[in-house]
Amino acid sequence: MKKKFRISVLGLELIFGAVVFGAFMCVLNSYNGYREFKNELEVIYGTVTEQFAQTAATYVNSQKIDYWIENGADDEWYETNERLIDITEASELVYVYVTKVAPDYMSRTYVFDTVNHQEKNSKVIELGYVQSLEKKDDYYRGKLRDVLEYSDNYSMFSYKKGGGHVTSAVPLLDTTGKPCAIVSVVKPMHEIKEYKRRFLKSIIIWALILTTLFIALYALFLYLGIIRPILLVTYETSHLAEHHGELTGGLKKVRGHNEISTLAKSVEKMSDDLNRFIIDLTHATAEKERLGAELNVAKKIQAEMLPRVFPPYENHSEVELFASMEPAKEVGGDFYDFYMIDDDHFALVVGDVSGKGVPAALFMVITKTLLKDTAAHEFDPAKIFEHVNTILCESNESGLFVTCWMGILTISTGELKFANAGHNAPIIVQNGEIKYLKTKPNLMLAGMEGIPYTTHSIKVSKGDRLFIYTDGVTEATDAQNELYGEERLLKVMQTIDDKSPREVIGIVRDDINAFVKDAPQFDDITMLEMLYKGL
Missing domain, CATH: 3.60.40.10 (PPM-type phosphatase domain)
Known part of the structure; x- marks a missing residue:
């Protein structure tokens, strides 16, 4: 008997599910990879920028911070400023600035401020300029407090269309070892945009290759191991229902020891049992009709008694x-x-x-x-x-x-x-x-x-x-x-x-x-x- 080959709805659903799962895993792995890549970059940039800030802190005489704020610049201030400008230019930093924060953390006074010559839209903040911190959030003021009260370094990352920058701050210690000011360094991350592009391109390509390979192998496995046997079982069960329990013998092709082969054997057994049941049911129905007739007679006799x-x-x-x-x-x-x-x-x-x-x-x-x-x-x-x-x-x-x-x-x-x-x-x-x-x-x-x-x-x-x-x-x-x-x-x-x-x-x-x-x-x-x- 010639069999009709029909599209397996279950097979399409399984393959579609594999595609969705593969796409999801591709996106998830790409996202996780990018996140790890970003974290590593931040660690590297933060470490380097903190080292620049610590180097800059060695150039500043902490004992004269208050003197310079009260009396203005002197020769030592100019000499220190030049050295800070040199490190700004040589290390390709955006800014290096030294500030003294008010005890209530609501303002800060600038002692030094350098601007890289490539930054055309930024101006140097003069010595003694007091900047309000009232518009800063509690997180920002808390970071300043951690630097001055606990001598903790911190790095903050800001991302924008051009790539972003990292700001690192370290404490400037006085002769007693206590923080008296904050040295901050801002380093651009222009190259991070190209790093991200190359990394994302690489990880997406490999994720697509591996996902496609996985889906192809999975689809082949599904067809040979699941879809084809299920199609055989489906066809045979339909034939069994339409032909009073008779099978075509196609279930013999289902081999193996998994649940589908067990199902195929069960369908074959069900066919044998169904044929026997039909014979028994025919006899039982005739006997039941006979007993029913006799019971009706008995019911009538009992009622008449x-x-x-x-x-x-x-x-x-x-x-x-x-x-x-x-x-x-x-x-x-x-x-x-x-x-x-x-x-x-x-x-x-x-x-x-x-x-x-x-x-x-x-x-x-x-x-x-x-x-x-x-x-x-x-x-x-x-x-x-x-x-x-x-x-x-x-x-x-x-x-x-x-x-x-x-x-x-x-x-x-x-x-x-x-x-x-x-x-x-x-x-x-x-x-x-x-x-x-x-x-x-x-x-x-x-x-x-x-x-x-x-x-x-x-x-x-x-x-x-x-x-x-x-x-x-x-x-x-x-x-x-x-x-x-x-x-x-x-x-x-x-x-x-x-x-x-x-x-x-x-x-x-x-x-x-x-x-x-x-x-x-x-x-x-x-x-x-x-x-x-x-x-």
Whole structure:
């Protein structure tokens, strides 16, 4: 198969990055080289100029500084001035001047001042001339202070278009060794301009040569070692995506032991794995569709096993009832049931099997059937639980168990006998009071063989309600993992007034939805409410 050769965007980006990096390094190295060159020149010029200043200081009689300022020039002054002029001309200096600085460093008095004859625009400052230093900055006055107080030499550089100059100052010491005046020398740096030009030209040329060579070698390395293998991997991965996991074999050309060769081998392995996965996925999808169809049937069967006709008995208007069960998965482990045992006894059951899914649903069917069959000849909820518990414990290898609440209402008298096998306490609405019907619960069914259960009894009157539910209600969680809780459920039940059981369950479900919002349902939610209307 003929391959298309395309421009590598990654290659262009890498080469462009190398060019930018090389240019940056060229500029940086040139700048650093120039800076070092400039520092070396300043050291050389500063040292030489300070030596000139020290030489000039040996020509001046420090003992007569104050005399010359007060009385003017004499023969010795003229002789010293001539010698300073000679050193100015011979050493190609611009100025040599000797000054006495005021104690407050705000002015200075000139003692000597020489000007090189080539400086046409400068005039000699006369002996005794007082120059103000008020316009000088603190740095400049500080340098003068360092010379006079600490005998420190200093050099200051000034750069301009023609090249610039350096000014060096040294102390003039009296007979006691203390500074009494300052000898300053100014030397031009005309030749520094040519030095800079030649140096910059040389360093830039060499930097460009080395940078170009580096970029060329780097680009060659990039193409052979990175860009070309990446192009092969890119082409093969595109071919793999377009041809259902098939490769052309071009990855065999990628050699070496670096990350790109590892990537090439990984793509080859991915192709093999992808082909196997497609085959497995095809079988798994077919199996999933089959299981999904079976689960839908199981869901329908489970729903049909729970009573769905409301009101349940047209000839027994003494009891109004409604119930609902919403599994967390396709099928669930929660269940409810109600049935007439005889003409005067009405049974209510709500249970919750541990776990979810198909195992819990099967265990629920067994438990529900056993409870109903046992209640056909037994009116005591505790004895019903004991009998069912014994049967469930006999072959419970899966370790499942059931929490269950069961009540048997004598319609004629309003007596309600009930037992609780580890289940949530239901809510009873009686005489205007809404509370949990709490008793000490017994162990859940199928938990342990031989467990005794207790039957409790209460009297219900006309208008009393009983709301039974599973823990999927109170343990419903929102996005912050906060529980719906028993307290919130009780507050909702306090708002039902004279609502029908169907409306009550709808109100509770709406409140649960408002609480959890978009959080997923983790447990089955089952609710049953009975309203006793009496005879």
